[in-house]
Amino acid sequence: MTWVSHSVVTYATMFVVTHNVYIAGAAMLGSTFPDRIEGPLWQMWHRSYSHWFVLYVAVMALLWSPDILSVNGPFLWKEGLGHTARTFFFWFFAGALLHIPEDAICGPVPFLYPTKRTTVLPRLFRVRSVGEFFFVTGYCMLLYLLNKWI
Numbered sequence: 001m002t003w004v005s006h007s008v009v010t011y012a013t014m015f016v017v018t019h020n021v022y023i024a025g026a027a028m029l030g031s032t033f034p035d036r037i038e039g040p041l042w043q044m045w046h047r048s049y050s051h052w053f054v055l056y057v058a059v060m061a062l063l064w065s066p067d068i069l070s071v072n073g074p075f076l077w078k079e080g081l082g083h084t085a086r087t088f089f090f091w092f093f094a095g096a097l098l099h100i101p102e103d104a105i106c107g108p109v110p111f112l113y114p115t116k117r118t119t120v121l122p123r124l125f126r127v128r129s130v131g132e133f134f135f136v137t138g139y140c141m142l143l144y145l146l147n148k149w150i
């Protein structure tokens with residue numbers, strides 16, 4: 001999936017689930033992290049450790065606290081810089097975690113072992129294809145309808 005598609009799908013998903021623009025924005029910024037961290041030599045290790053869900057779940061568990069779900073943007077700074085950073089990075093890495101199933105519907109990703117890519121979900125389209133455009137558009141339309149019913 002392209003970075004634009006990752007950003008759109010992640011933002012739409014997180015906004016519909018949380019109804020919070022700060023959470024959706026932080027997740028959107030993190031949605032391209034697994035690809036960006038691979039750097040200029042990405043072809044050597046594309047979709048290995050950077051796309052292993054276990055690392056993101058572990059980081060999110062370290063950042064977790066019960067109040068992480070109640071993000072009130074304008075008042076977030078009153079809690080202090082540490083709390084604000086922890087909250088931002090929790091949702092940032094939630095976006096990075098969402099990147100993995102988004103990639104899994106257009107190719108293999110690591111599952112049990114970080115260096116062994118497997119087909120976890122059926123391939124729905126090829127990256128940068130018209131199928132990707134229709135998937136992202138259809139997915140956002142579906143979320144829009146679900147959001148109206150919820």
Ligand SMILES: [Zn+2]
Pocket residue numbers: 034035051099103
């Ligand atoms: Zn990726």
